[in-house]
Amino acid sequence: MQAPPADQRIALVIGNSNYQTAPKLANPGNDAQSMAQMLNSAGFEVTQATDLTRGDMVRVLQDFSAKVAERGPGTVAMIYYAGHGVQVAGENYLLPVDARISSPSDLDGNSLRLVDVMGTLESIPSRMRIVVLDACRNNPFPEVNDAGRGLAIVDAPRGSIVGYSTAPGMEAQDGDGNHSPYTSAFLNIAREPNLPIEQLFKRVRLEVNNRTDGRQTPWESSSLTSDFYFFGDTAVAAGRAPDRTPIMQVASNLPSRSVRQAYDYVLSEGSPEYYEEFIRLYPHDPLCDHIRALLGNLQLAKAWHKAVLANSPFAYKTFHDAFSHSPYAKSALKLQDAPKAIPLMQFTHLAKQSPNFKPANIGNTPALGISKGNLGAQAHMPMTTKIFTLPAKGMNTNNPINGGINNGKVGKITGLPGKANSMPINAGKSGGNIGKVTLPGRVHNHPIRVTKPVMTSKPMMTTAPRHFSSHMGGGGFSQRLAGPARSSFGGSFGGFRRR
Template sequence: MRTVLTILAFAAVFSVGAMGGGTARAEDRLALVIGNSDYAIGPLANPVNDAGLMARSLTEAGFDVTQASDLGYRDMQRAVVHFARRLAASGPDTVGMVYYAGHAVQAEGENYLIPVDADIQDALDLEIQSLKIDTVMRSLESAGNRLNLVVLDACRNNPFPAVSRSGTRGLARVDAPYGTLLAYSTAPGEVAADGTDRNSPYTAALARTLRTPGLPVEQVFKQVRISVMERTGNRQVPWESSSLTGDFYFFPPAEPAPPVVAAAAPAVSAEPDRSAEIAFWNSVADSGDKVQLESYLQAFPDGLYAPLASAKIAALGQAPAAPTAPAAPPAPAAAPSHPYDGTWRFTWEVESGFAHSDWCRAGESGSQDLSIRNGRFKGDMRSEKGGRADLKIQISDGGSATVETYIGSWGYYPRRRTVLNVGEGSGWGSISAPSGNSCIARMELVRLN
């Protein structure tokens, strides 16, 4: 039989993958909250206040919150890297969230978070002195956890005239990676208000709305959008990009009360129905035939007339026949082996990539036979050029499989997960480098026996 596992989704370097959560808080929850107000170019009134409000709200929702304020460039870098490593160490079931309030700008289609010590004279300074939102997203994505939320209350007016001439208003549109929801305080290309109160309209609405029990995360942000539009007279329209495939709740629905079951009335013991036994005995009692008397004993060894039947048989000079012993129960069937155990062939070939890496040259490929036992394989993945990665495959009884790779030469970067389902044909996945580049590869897992 030839069975092919087709790749349905892939993870690239710095990616956080994941499905949505259930109704219980069984998963760990980690959050990084940053508010930058004290800018050298001129302070903002509310980001530090907004970060404090969001940190308190997320703590109430069960998040372990790391809060930071007025960070320079190096400290912002360290905060993001440290958080991504904590997220990876916490395990694949962890939910992660990053919240940022402060200045952010776009130039040449790229979005940048601005540290408080930035001195931006032109677009080149942006590259050197600020943090790309794409870098933050990819840093999170590397953790391999199941779900991430990224919230940016950061689309205020561009404070850098030189960059304003080369850029546009607000931030550029970014599509959320698989398993991620990305939320902006206003639509791409627009600017958001800092707010005249202690908090921005967006953060105030989000902190209030996420406390609603049983409200899915997508509905939380929909309600926030409605609130902000009403508050600003439709001048500010929050926007989200989501690739979540399941449900997540900041506060899960209340557990339903168990149904009240009336206590059962005590059972009334009743005499067993002996009509069949009495009829049988009446038919053999006066026969004087030991065979018929023995048949009664075999049918009713503890019957009402068993002593009398034994006495009659003894009187006839024949000991009663012993009741037939019940047949021994059949031996339990051996536990079936895992339905996907056997020999499989794993092949891959790079479709497009970058030439300086053995793993990502176009045309680079590999093929190897694997022995799946108890639905699992753990070993090496090797390219024909000599590249090596750890390879781990796990297949469920229903045919859903997870493939993880870990390229040790790339340091701490964690495993890349690829979700597989039973199907026909091959599928696409990606192999990625710490630089953020990635190559696209066609992968196939074929059963040989």
């Protein structure tokens, strides 16, 4: 039998470090570079971009979404973002380097809503979408911190998995070395051949938690319908259901095992039900304090997310009455008097449209600060952005790679120009001086294609049953540890998350 063709793989990797008005970050540039190299060796065509302004972020997301659409419904599309991110009123925002934020109202024109990114990806047919966010280093704008630390809950749209570098209520660390703890663990573990993607995220969670002595615990939301390997028999993975078995096997007689074994098992699975079982079995162990904190943060984030999804005075009042001492209580009172004008799950389409397309006028387009010749509020500022593409070798639907085995083959590296000018970005022009990017392999310079973004308001994102973090089912873990889980954790938290 002829082997199935290798899937199309494309990735957008963004690392924002050199913020103009916010604290600079040491590692997102390094993180993005290493992630781009790893993904390229895994067969992805990678667009790597660093220190993007808001206009740059819109532009690269438009170009990326166009590539996803061109490759067809069999494409695996991945976005990696490292940099600052904030949560306000239950919504997550990714911050460009030119963000100037003095109040929550400034976010609309100076950042990107995560739901806009997710909704745009969901609107384009593809086999799988992978979003990895190492975006909770710290809060760069205390003036807008109305909801404590961490990003809000985010539900992965159908066929997607969204990974977050830390749990709600916790901050991610930038790291003392060349990479953040989260990206370092991801880079190390993802190279293992034939490692199912949900198993990868479980192992990353455990490694990061151990490396940071419990100060950082990644999590993820998944609604995948098929499996995925970064390396190995990639075509085989495409035909399999997601592997949600435990990464650790522990004897069913859990109380006879060490507390640390039980802790590692529960942590890697990430299920609130398992957290509760651990607390029941080991209420006085010091490790239980961390599990209690994780469980409490997740329960609070879930309740807040449900209130924001409902977006009614009654929902906000109910939340405030139940969690009056939480970091979200102040926002709940404000929203009780004036609920959100735009529902949480309604997204603005970032993809390029036909010239004849007429955008709907829902009132949020002007707030985005995008107009002809002006891609964002700070488009007039000097640009230092670097954008270049690492094309995959032979990754197309007509040319299988060794019968679906990628073997880490790397394509040639094509350089796109950076920008260094003080002129506004004009549609169809590279904008002046072309920056020089030196990379291994043959380098070609091509002007960056810039098209006027057409923002269209779309209805609510389509959501599907999700598997929260552990993807594990009901029942106490002490009764279920002898074998793999048979059912998914059905506690769909209904929404978004993390910063």
